[in-house]
Amino acid sequence: MIYIRLDRTYELQMAQNPIRARMCGFGEKDRRPMDPPPIVRLIVRNEDGTPIDVSQMDVNFYMVMADIYSADTKTPCTLVTNPVSSVQSTQAPATGQSAGESVLSLTPTPPMASRNLTGSTVASGNLLTNLENETGVYFVFQDISVRSEGAYTLKFSFTLPPTPGGPPSPVRATVFSEPFTIYSAKRFPGMTGKVILYIYFFSVKLKY
DSSP states (O other), X not given: OOOOOTTOEEEEEEEEOOOEEEOOTTOSSOOOOOBSOOEEEEEEEOXXXXXXXXXXXXXXXXXEEEEEEETTSOSBOXXXXXXXXXXXXXXXXXXXXXXXXXXXEEEEOOOOEEEXXXXXXXXXXXXXXXXXXXEEEEEEOXXXXXXXXXXXXXXXXXXXXXXXXXXXXXXXXXXXXXXXXXXXXXXXOOOOOOOHHHHXXXXXXXOO
């Protein structure tokens, strides 16, 4: 059974901001991870504002969800339209033609909307020690991609699991990333190489 302390406050901080990525397009299996991978840290405090030692906490049930917004953080960019529409073919009887004859009619279908942010948009908590030898609760988003090019930010939201039989848990904390750029394949300048914290976490403890 999960026991949740409601007398605590929660704060999300960006431990590592994404800088850029290549757009992944509208293929179902194509992935273009952000560079560097976004990493979010959760700070837990008592009622008096003092930070809580999280080293003995069970944080596996803690969850953070990522959403995509415009660079000024004002507009959700959740859905994007595929610019390439498909064409459906139908056969219909031809007017004035002999019996049994028909013509092929090509009808373009309306563009379909897809989720702009794809991949693993929800991350569970990990107790990890950072480069400053501080143990904290971290959420690593190593497998999220963006379908269309542009300038964006990510909004991260933290919720506690709901109590059995109770209402849905409200959002306890949010944070926006710094703005980043998604490039088309032709314009993508390449990887930044700034993945120090992610590589450190992966080499020390982070498991997938």
